[in-house]
Amino acid sequence: MKKVAILIPEHSTIHVVAITRFMFETVNQFLIGSGREKLFEVKLVGQQRQMQLIDGPFMVSPDLLIHEVSDTDLIIIPPTAGDFRATISANQNSIQWIIAQHQKGAEVASLCVGAFLLAATGLVNGKKCSTHWGFNDDFRAMFPEVILQDGKIVTDEDGIYSSGGANSCWNLVLYLIEKYADREMAILTSKFFAIDIDRTSQSSFAMFKGQKEHQDEAIKKAQEYIENNVEEKFTVEDLAERVALGRRSFERRFKLATNNSVLEYIQRVKIEAAKRSIESSRKNINEVMFDVGYTDTKAFRSTFKKITGLSPIEYKNKYNKVDYGIM
Template identity: 65%
Template sequence: MKHISILVPETAVIESIADPGYLFRMVNEFLESSGKPALFHVQLVGLSKETRLNNSLFSVHADKLIDEVKKTDLIFIPALSGHMKTALELNKDFLPWIIDHYHKGAEVASLCIGAFLLASTGLLKGKQCSTHWLHATEFREMFPDVTLVDGSIITEEQRIYSSGGANSYWNLLLYLVEKYTDRDTAILASKFFAIDIDRESQAAFMMFQGQKDHEDIEIKKVQEFIESNYQDKITVDQLAGMSALGRRSFERRFSKATNNTVVEYIQRVKIEAAKRSFESSRKNITEVMFDVGYTDTKAFRDVFKKITGLTPIEYRNKYNKQAVPA
């Protein structure tokens, strides 16, 4: 029997507490219906017996307090909400408990921005991690010794798991079901919950908003210029000249401020504009390509797929249901 501890943190997103429990209890039912014994013992574990969430709209009752759990095999850290530093302060008493059980052999999995609480343990130092794409910049600033993998749905390293944004944590849950049971059970669970199994990237869902949470005024001006002129051909030398810096100095300063190279930033701005056009207009692929400043179909397609994980046609068909020509 595998003992699963689902934490009940303050400010948690209630779905990310309920969903793991629901899934693993259903997997027990699947196993029993096929003549096999139930495999998972699932408990909610908290700092107090009752935790009120969503401005006390919900009340979650823990099965056990942390000091009552002497051994566990898998710890789930649900997604948090609100101001991250405040949320981490409210939940800091979980940290030594998580660290202790990890060193005793437990596996630890964070869901969405539960990665912030996981990273606060120090267990991720020097390791890879996934989290919601919207919080990537904040995460990097708070935990520079953790390698955040952009766009990843699941990361796994040394018995530590993390998932990408929002409902992509279901893919991590299915991944763990397969690890603990078998492929057939994971597929059955994916069909029961109508979850696309084996999705590897959250890139198609990412909205690029420009990394402007920095104090470099000159670089912000360059970013704004790129965003206002994405339809034109923009060169690194042109932008360096605007900032009155040599090319190498400009590129280093830009990367430090934005976590992107200049070329990557230009590409991401152009592709974000293309995504919006595909979602809301009836323009074909070539028209959109020209609108965002590309003239080479292959180059546009390659960059688009690199950033979103989908080809332009696949993206348009997924997010725009109006029939339009290719």
């Protein structure tokens, strides 16, 4: 029997807690139905007898308080809402409990922005971690010692797991079900819950916003030029000259301010513009390519797929719903 402790943190949300528990209990029912014994003993664990959830007038009564859990095989940290620093402060007892349980051999899994609580334990320092793509900049600013995996749905390193954002949570739960049960149970569960099993990237959902929460005005000027001139072709030297910096100094300061190299930033801005055009216009792929300053079809398609996980045609088929009328 695998003991699963689903943590109910302060500021947590109800839907992920409920569905995660339901998925593990559903696997138990599948196993019983096939003549086997149930595998998971699932408990909700919290700091107090009554936990106020963030999304509406909901209260949860945990099965156990954290100090009542002597040992467990797996801890699941659901996402929270609101200010991350305030959430970490409010959950210090739970953070210390996670660390203590991990030292006893428990594995730990964070779902979506539950990665912020996971990172606050220090257990992923120097290790890989995933979170919701929309909070990557916040995560890097708070936890620079963690190796954030852009776009990854599931990370797994030394018995510590994390997932991408929103519905990516369920892919990590399926991953854990396959690990603890078997592939058959994971597939059956994915079909029952209508989850696309083995999805590996959240990149196609990501929207690049640029990192401007810094004080380097020269770099902000360069960012604004890149974003306002996506149709142009320019080099790193061109941009450095425009903001009156030497190339080496410009590249160093750009990386420090934005967490991207200059070339990465240019590519991501151009591909974000291409994505918006593909989603909402009747233009063909070559027209979109020229509009964002690319002339080499192979280079454009390669860069587009590297960033989004899809080819331009696949992206168009997935997201373009423009009514072309009757031909």
